[in-house]
Amino acid sequence: MAAEKSVQSIGMFDSGIGGLTVMQKVMQALPNESIVYFGDTARVPYGGKSSETIVRYSIENSIFLLEKNIKILVIACNTAASAAIVKLCTIFNIPVVGVIEPGAEKAVSVTRNARIAVLGTRSTIHSGAYQREIEKRLPGVKVFSIACPLFVPLVEEGMIHQPFARAIVKEHLAPLKHQGVDTIMLGCTHYPILKSLIQEEMGPEIALVDSGTTCAEKVAAILRDQALESPKDHVAEHRYFVSDDPAKFRESAERIFGQPISHVHAATLWT
């Protein structure tokens, strides 16, 4: 017998651990919803790869999650969302939420001087997705887009406390130093993990925004509108699947969450 939609899970995927920063916000906003998270750690990172490859990986990851009987799909990876959201919305018969539109909404609501920087992977920046979504919401805005190719390896390798992490952040952000931006969009779900380094480099007066909170609000709205919410007394249970070593992922996830997690499984993908 098919599971009732109301106790199905939210499905989320990322190339690795970055999407956990979105998952945290969804857990806070929707504490009684269960989440199935997939991290594609055997193929991470996505950000320097072609859009064809990213679309293929996104479809494979989504099929994996759909087989776990999810009721909504969250693309918790900016690179995948910018390359594949249209395709995933076309293919699959459940609501699909990306992180680009919620992020753009947030950035536009925060800026006071209409000068916004977007940091992202090469692929996300090259796609122009943030620029388009921000301009659509705030005509006349000036957007400064910066690709930060080493940020994801830095986070995935757990090396953000090494002194060279500061040097990497400093050099990547140098072109922004005299542009007068008041808001920086962290256009990759890994980047909130580098938040304090970026804030120190850019100064305390600059607002750093990520997609997590607005993405969680969007998920909540869809579940409410489509009557897909879990019952109030439902006890959330989260499951994690990864395409590479579960132990390494668990260690990184516990560092990010600051508490133990359970149920990390090795996944076998349809390819």
Added chain:
Amino acid sequence: MAAEKSVQSIGMFDSGIGGLTVMQKVMQALPNESIVYFGDTARVPYGGKSSETIVRYSIENSIFLLEKNIKILVIACNTAASAAIVKLCTIFNIPVVGVIEPGAEKAVSVTRNARIAVLGTRSTIHSGAYQREIEKRLPGVKVFSIACPLFVPLVEEGMIHQPFARAIVKEHLAPLKHQGVDTIMLGCTHYPILKSLIQEEMGPEIALVDSGTTCAEKVAAILRDQALESPKDHVAEHRYFVSDDPAKFRESAERIFGQPISHVHAATLWT
């Protein structure tokens, strides 16, 4: 009709562009041998992934090359060689050459004080493969093994001329500074691309060795011993296959070779 073995190609694979440093040496040593190179750019890097995943990728890459009718297989990737060479030798019915043993031979022939450092990916260092091969050849040697997780992303992203590249190299090598090593094994085929940065950091008196030359000598010896050499008048033609975008690979390869290359194709792997 099956091709004559004598005009078959040498097959080589790496996770990305690093194996091209081995290919250069093979081209110099065996100018009339054709080479088929496979770069697994859709799944790069390998160095932080589990040995199970690396073995699986290595088998898939090898099957791809075997279908191109190769006469010898070169694992031009230390991470793959340390994890998978035994398996590949067991499975496939052609000679398989890795880069670890040739590299260890070279390092042992170069050191004068029997204090050797090995730089490699997390996976290569964790495997202990270099340590074992060096100790087997030089009892009493002192081996210092250092994992350098950011070196491959630095090379693959083409960022070796950024000032932070120097900071990354400096910090990774700091534990070696007072160990009195006279020889450093570049235990990843990407690292020769960082040679000048490493040399500047460690000083001109330190010998940096890589597997390229000795690996090429080993390939030459096998082809000679097994009567697999191409005829002297055979004009070598090299082909490149990659699992992600051919254009990006071509650009990187031309930077490494310092000259144009042709025949870069998108590959579809058996999985």
